[in-house]
Amino acid sequence: MSGKRQLWPRFLLFPIVAIAGHLGMIYWWPELTLSGKVVSIVLLTLAWYCISGCLHEMGHMTLLKNQSHSLWIGRMVGMILVIPFTCFRATHLTHHARMCTVEDYELWPYCKPIFSLTFRRIFCLFDLLLGTISAPIIYSRIFWKRKSPLTPQESAAVKFEYWLSILFWGAIAALIVVLLMDDIVPRERLSVWWFAPLAFAAMLNTFRKLIEHVGLPSCQPMLGTRTVQPSNWIARLISYGNFDLNLHGPHHRHGMAKHDQLQAKLDEYLEDQPAGRELVFHSYTAAAWHTLKCVCKSPGVGEAYARDLNAKSP
Secondary structure (H helix, E strand, C coil): CHHHHHHHHHHHHHHHHHHHHHHHHHHHHHCCCHHHHHHHHHHHHEEEEEEEEHHHHHHHHCCCCHHHHHHHHHHHHHHHHHCHHHHHHHHHHHHCCCCCCCCCHHCCCCCCCCCCCHHHHHHHHHHHHHHHHHHHHHHHHHHCCCCCCCCCCHHHHHHHHHHHHHHHHHHHHHHHHHHHHCCCHHHHHCHHHHHHHHHHHHHHHHHHHHHHHCCCCCCCCCCCCCECCCCCCCHHHHHHHHCCCHHHHHHHHHCCCCCHHHHHHHHHHHCCCCHHHHHHEEEEEHHHHHHHHHHHCCCHHHHHHHHHHCCCCC
16 A cells, blocks of 8 residues: 555544534534533544644654645644644754753753742643643743744744634634524533533643653653554554654654654664663553653653652763
């Protein structure tokens, strides 16, 4: 099967399910049974969670041949998440270049030893429970900093992308108001649960970030990441939708490698470095348990984690 045929099903599946499915859930919400509502929320949470894999691939611009297409698809996803794509890309590329160091924008504040252990624990809880708020804050810091590393052209692009989000969500808010004022949609049909999949997906993405790095002292690609090789169909489905981002160690070691090359890169590494299997897990449950034990000691990475445990950062 060609790379293109492998690419497009997974690239289109989850965005279509997320958008079409969400509109369908909103329309039929009052008629759904309790079990139907729960299933809808679970499936849409998974779909929106996997869209982050799409944003990630757009950020690396390795998924599509035309970089302009990557840029605009990334902007559309960022528009919904209120994360300017230019900020996301700059932050993520900095994360690859300076992983787990104090200059890692994506792992702020976990990478900062200047923040107390108590502050990082509180922020970790905030990050996990309110990812819809924390993610835009973390990824936008690179723009709002007094001495931003962004170029004038990138800063102008960020402002444009903020306007896209303002117009998008403003239009949705205006539409809801009009529908209510004209009695086109009865108020009893409205539900805060409409937004549950977005909130839960943000929580999953935060937990994914914690699993990938937090609670590890090393700044080296394979030793500062947890890698998950899925062994059941649910994990494989998540891996499929997230473009194999769970193979995170090889992704950092070979930043420009395409998603379908990561397993081979991991096999090569483990053959050469068998000791590296310590941070390779065969289930998300095992990786999550390891993460929770480490995060309870210190929600930090690199120097911050090492300082908390009075150890030396590798």
